[in-house]
Amino acid sequence: MKKILVTGGAGFIGSHICLKLLEKGYTPVVFDNLTNGHPDAVPDEAIFIQGDIRKKKALDSVFAAHSPLAVIHLAGLIEAGQSMSSPGLFYDVNVTGSQVLFASMQQYDCKKIVFSSTAAVYGNSEKYLIDESEPVCPTNPYGRSKAIVETILADYCKIHGFRALALRYFNAAGADPAGRAGERHEPETHLIPLCLMAAKNNGRAMSVFGTDYPTPDGTCVRDYVHVDDLADAHIAALQYAMKATDPAFEQINIGREEGSSVLEVLKLCEKITNCRLKINFKERRAGDPYRLVSHNEKAKNLLGWEPKFTDLEDIISHAWKFMEQADR
Ligand SMILES: NC(=O)c1ccc[n+]([C@@H]2O[C@H](COP(=O)([O-])OP(=O)(O)OC[C@H]3O[C@@H](n4cnc5c(N)ncnc54)[C@H](O)[C@@H]3O)[C@@H](O)[C@H]2O)c1
Incomplete structure (x- = not known):
């Protein structure tokens, strides 16, 4: 059996990656403490172990x-x-937890890793499309925790011979096109599911934070990438890391190369759900960069990856299909 350890595999993105791994003939070994994951999101054919990445003994026993x-x-x-x-x-779970995982990997000579990084490592940029040469300048501790882990991983590559790819995802959205998985964060803070939940619950008001950003309509702009495309990017990254013969560390953007403002997303959600949303306009929220849009050139060149779902309407429609059947 070709087993791949998937930490956080009971979460939104991890559950979609598990489905792809199974399609490609791998067996996912999901290790998740279920603080934010769902046991029923783990496919039946995967192996599930409940545990915390900060606990080395628990991780060691999984590798063994x-x-x-x-x-x-x-x-x-x-x-x-x-x-x-x-x-x-955030530093405890994201940074300390990652260090414990890397120590266990080193001990058990498992040195190939694809790490979930984020566009939040970039912060504000003058450029519309951000590529990987943009300075790392996170505006919040979440982004900083991911930037720190990238730095640690780069050292593990140089010093311990790891082969690591840090995928800097922009905003993951959508749901499995076949309806087998979808987004169920609790509490939900992501814009698209919040809009869809508001539409489903007919009347719940939406908050829009900041209307005076330097963007065309004054609201923040983000790049939404389909979670199915994101899962494909992981398979490509995994295969790249497994083929690499030399120690290597790469950071790679994964987005759709198209920005949508908060108000544009709200309007599309209204169209798809056929529901008028109530909106409360509020002050800017601390730590939010005003615009994050990916340049995907490196993913295309290195991994041969490009998003299949290029239309945000399709991405939101898949999320809506999942939301309609889910108990939210
Ligand atoms: N959702 C996005 O748009 C997005 C964007 C950029 C990066 N990311 C990154 O992708 C990864 C997955 O995101 P997601 O949206 O699927 O989030 P999620 O919360 O659905 O999944 C994270 C999973 O990690 C598990 N977990 C948390 N702490 C743990 C611990 N100490 N030990 C073991 N398991 C633990 C949770 O139970 C959960 O199942 C995260 O690392 C996130 O930072 C997500």
């Missing part, structure tokens, strides 16, 4: 029992707003 070929490391805390009030928690 399963001898994974490589690791896809998604486990962590993800909410940038929460990181502004609880930075220590």
